[in-house]
Amino acid sequence: MKPNKDWRHYPGRPPHHWRGSRQGRWRKRHGRFFGFMAFFGLMVLLVAGGMTIFTMLLTRRAGGTPETAVLVWISGCGLALALPLLAVTLAFRTFRRVANPLAAVMDAADAVADGDLSVRVPTFSGTNDFTRLAQSFNNMTEELERADQQRRNLTADVAHELRTPLHIIQGNLEGVLDGVYDPTSEHIEATLDETRLLARLVDDLHTLSLADAGQLPLNLESVNVADLLADVATSFSGQAEAQRVALLVETAVLSQNTQIQGDAGRLDQVLSNLVVNALRHTPRDGRIILTAKLVDNAVQIQVTDTGEGIPEEDLPFVFERFWRGDRARTHSGGAGGGLGLAIAKQIVVAHKGQISVSSIPHQATTFTLTVPVA
Incomplete structure (x- = not known):
């Protein structure tokens, strides 16, 4: 049997629609990159041309030599390009240190509001306020997740604890009604014991709920x-x-x-x-x-x-x-x-x-x- 040479049957080859979408993304990125380079080149030309005119006027007015004009032109172009780049660099670093962590916390808060308590904010090295904010947020979500899990476990455990005595009481009473058991004092006492167990469980749960709410009555x-x-x-x-x-x-x-x-x-x-x-x-x-x-x-x-x-x-x-x-x-x-x-x-x-x-x-x-x- 001849091997199938269709590229779709080879592992590792991407599907056609996926490859097309990836090529589309690359075309968009290339377009943005070339647009940015064209804008940057235009700015460089404008700065260089403007500094050339400014240097010629300044040299003529001061009566300087051509060497002085070249030095002034180079210095002016360097400052005109370096200062905006420095400002952009500082702004970018500030944005990364402030906006990114704040945006991460806001996104995580939205996820918690939607019910996702497993979300965590990535923490960065350092001891700045945003790092502490991220750590505090993560501690809060961990506590909320733990409390929610405890609530789920408590609900399941209460249902389990109530089910056993209720089944015993129900079975005993149905057995008496169906004539399977005789309504003897011993049988009635066993059923009554299960009702006492239920009453004790309800009282215990009530005590715990009061304690959790900080309202447990104490006669000090x-x-x-x-x-x-x-x-x-x-x-x-x-x-x-x-x-x-x-x-x-x-x-x-x-x-x-x-x-x-x-x-x-x-x-x-x-x-x-x-x-x-x-x-x-x-x-x-x-x-x-x-x-x-x-x-x-x-x-x-x-x-x-x-x-x-x-x-x-x-x-x-x-x-x-x-x-x-x-x-x-x-x-x-x-x-x-x-x-x-x-x-x-x-x-x-x-x-x-x-x-x-x-x-x-x-x-x-x-x-x-x-x-x-x-």
């Missing part, structure tokens, strides 16, 4: 730290004893009158959530220790357990909503909806405090709260 008062930890330990002493886990409180290093300004109920909610997580992941004969001490002008409260720990790569995501890298963030084993630690962080931040976590896998996990002293 002086709270005794030692009493706060003692109350939490008393609340979970029965559950800890049933699981054969030692629940200890160490506040000896604190003064009995050490107080923080905060909402006792909200702080109790934070510590209770941490203790619940600790009980969930601490094996029999393990320990959970609540400690408090003064650090600078703040009270540092720690909840330490001798449980299974958290992998190092998972630590940055512990306080994220609905995070699922850890079994503590699922419903299995009586776990919550994955919002407890996120709410705890928001409550601590509302108290102008900080919360962090450290862990050694299969050994210990420590949550640390730092709240300013009253």
